[in-house]
Amino acid sequence: MKIASFNVNGINGRLPVLIRWLEETKADVVCLQELKSAHEKFPRRELERAGYGAIWLGQKSWNGVAILARGVTPLETGRGLGGADDDLQSRYIEGIVNGILIGCLYVPNGNPAPGPKFDYKLRWLHRLTHHANELLSLDVPVILAGDYNIIPSDIDVYKPERWRDDALFRMEVRKAFHSLLDQGWIDALRDLHPGERIYTFWDYFRNAWSRDAGLRIDHLLVSPHLAGNILAAGVDRQVRGWEKASDHAPVWIQLSEAD
Template identity: 65%
Template structure:
């Protein structure tokens, strides 16, 4: 049986308050690598001991009340390679962490929301996107196997939002943001979920208000992008939609991919 690596991204919307949900999902899905966003916990309050007991080592970049990102690895601890993005030395928001994990470079990101738009928050979002693209180019030029996973706060196309006409002026769907995402892909990245489900309506976020989850009025804003060395290894890409329906859960659902092991070779007859 061919081996695989399962990599997931999950905006937990508060890692301490939703730790039971996270642990339940980890047990259910058994991912090898997990990118978490919106920890909403300072560095010292991250539940490393509970995750270690569940079998996961971690590196994290915490922030009190807001933001925060982490990378988990089953059976070992990721080797951190970068914390934050270059370009704005005074930027104190915890939105990016990068690590070497099981032979892959993993960048975990939480891109700014940007609302209200236009305005300073939207300008910051666009600048942050440019800084991400600069780092993405460096990673591509290294020719290493790389995954950029997280909450991008972008619906790339009309297929990724339940009512496109209502979102045209929102910071998650404005033309400038979708064009930035398209330019990122044009560097050579592959949107894993869309690559295997090109025409399917798949959402990763449902607001708590107005019964959005039950009505399936969702958004696809959580993405895993693969560099060229990983693209031939992509086997599965799924959304664990049912997790959004659990009690005291996040407003996001986990998204995960399976990569074929790089050492797998087809057997041939002599």
């Protein structure tokens, strides 16, 4: 079972890129972020023609998350994180595919930091940490996949010294990420490639792609139930080089059948 996460940076504007990649990868489950699409404008029919059912939570101009599944429609189990009824940003959706509970998330960027946007990011991460712990208590296989907007460590950024005060790399958000790992979640890509410099994002500015000046901010965290099922993990870097590509590349894991 292949499960992927892809920040598409505008699903309708980059639909040809997404469809081409889906045809090539044939991933079983795909978590999408930054749809930048009103809920009613989500391209459900086009994705169905490509062989994927979908659940989604859209938002006009910004944010938005979706879960796609090849040949089936995910069974939706929730949308939005609890703990803040006044939070209207579309950043979390959850569903079941083939017996695995999957949460698709898009963590706030948080810049500039410090400031109100960074404070919101920390509050959102606190809510995520609480929800993640609740998911572990269900004692079922779970994956939390998405754009975390967190650089976990120095090896995950091309020049760490330039990013110390950025909201993606500040100590507060790195601690939040590692608190998830302390709960028992496994950073699948890093677990299989512990010493390798791997990126999932390259900015559009300053020739970041051609210089390989990247960041690893897209992650798939798996629950302990799936620790022994991770067969492979990687990044489809080539997608970032396609015409009209997102500034993110898809990241994926391959799982053996869950126990």
